[in-house]
Amino acid sequence: MSERAHGSPPAFRSGELRDPALTAALRTLELTVRRRLDGVLHGDHLGLIPGPGSEPGDAREYQPGDDVRQMDWSVTARTTHPHVRQSVADRELETWLAIDLSASLDFGTGLCEKRDLAVAAVAAIAHLTSGGGNRIGAVVSTGRDVVRIPARGGRLHAQSMLRTIATTPHPPDGTRGDLRGVVEALRRPQRRRGLAVVISDFLGPLDWERSLRALSGRHDLLAVEVLDRRDLELPDLGDVVLHDPETGRTREFTTTPQLRDDFARAAAEHRAAVQLALRSCGAPMLSLRTDRDWIGDVVRFVAARRHSFGAPAGPARQGGR
Numbered sequence: 001m002s003e004r005a006h007g008s009p010p011a012f013r014s015g016e017l018r019d020p021a022l023t024a025a026l027r028t029l030e031l032t033v034r035r036r037l038d039g040v041l042h043g044d045h046l047g048l049i050p051g052p053g054s055e056p057g058d059a060r061e062y063q064p065g066d067d068v069r070q071m072d073w074s075v076t077a078r079t080t081h082p083h084v085r086q087s088v089a090d091r092e093l094e095t096w097l098a099i100d101l102s103a104s105l106d107f108g109t110g111l112c113e114k115r116d117l118a119v120a121a122v123a124a125i126a127h128l129t130s131g132g133g134n135r136i137g138a139v140v141s142t143g144r145d146v147v148r149i150p151a152r153g154g155r156l157h158a159q160s161m162l163r164t165i166a167t168t169p170h171p172p173d174g175t176r177g178d179l180r181g182v183v184e185a186l187r188r189p190q191r192r193r194g195l196a197v198v199i200s201d202f203l204g205p206l207d208w209e210r211s212l213r214a215l216s217g218r219h220d221l222l223a224v225e226v227l228d229r230r231d232l233e234l235p236d237l238g239d240v241v242l243h244d245p246e247t248g249r250t251r252e253f254t255t256t257p258q259l260r261d262d263f264a265r266a267a268a269e270h271r272a273a274v275q276l277a278l279r280s281c282g283a284p285m286l287s288l289r290t291d292r293d294w295i296g297d298v299v300r301f302v303a304a305r306r307h308s309f310g311a312p313a314g315p316a317r318q319g320g321r
Contacts, residue, residue: 009123010116037295062083097136101118102179129195142175173245200225201227223283224286
């Protein structure tokens with residue numbers, strides 16, 4: 001079976017393809033997304049995840065698990081029973097992407113690099129949130145440079161956005177990623193209420209949690225994690241030389257059983273901490289891996305979120321959180 005049959009996105013090689021080859025790769029990606037994702041969502045929707053809209057609706061009596069920020073104090077005072085104000089989902093959705101293209105994404109031992117997977121995730125989100133006057137924009141960070149793409153609607157804009165992201169240059173060796181910075185760039189200036197999607201491998205310090213929680217006060221959140229299997233475990237290769245492009249350091253290791261166990265345990269602990277931080281921010285996580293059918297994972301995630309519509313998943317938020 002070919003790599004394409006496994007759901008591999010085109011290998012963009014971080015924009016190093018010549019224009020005809022890049023155009024063909026983006027076209028292949030678009031066709032794959034349209035073929036596999038058409039019909040996943042039907043009708044007007046707020047986004048990939050159910051959540052509150054920005055238009056006020058009717059009030060109803062408070063139930064345990066409701067978002068206390070939606071309390072309707074005037075009705076509560078009048079009836080002497082706590083009420084919350086329901087909201088009506090917007091028919092026009094504005095989606096903003098915070099995309100981490102730091103050097104740690106220029107790596108992959110599966111069917112593609114993690115950066116290719118990030119571009120593929122953007123294509124899927126753009127397709128799922130398109131139509132009906134919806135708009136999508138992005139803030140892209142390599143750790144050194146920040147690229148801002150204004151929110152607009154239409155297929156041509158989505159194609160142009162994908163091309164810009166796919167051709168974003170590599171950061172220089174030794175450039176650390178700045179996920180907190182790209183989340184802050186999404187927070188300011190303040191944008192229309194909508195859906196904010198953070199795409200990253202979430203490696204490195206969790207200094208972005210406070211910024212993401214602040215972002216959740218205005219937007220629905222979705223986190224897209226792009227991982228390679230070597231982010232989680234080391235193979236038994238004996239003596240190896242590893243280079244960290246974000247620090248510029250190169251070290252030689254012997255992959256002993258103890259080292260492999262320590263690495264796997266540290267990776268598992270870090271990923272658990274990331275999941276806990278995202279959960280505390282009210283951000284469901286879509287996990288994509290370079291060795292899996294990524295678009296199948298997208299379909300299953302969207303189906304699961306729609307099935308959980310209206311079911312509270314945490315104390316802070318309701319509506320599919």
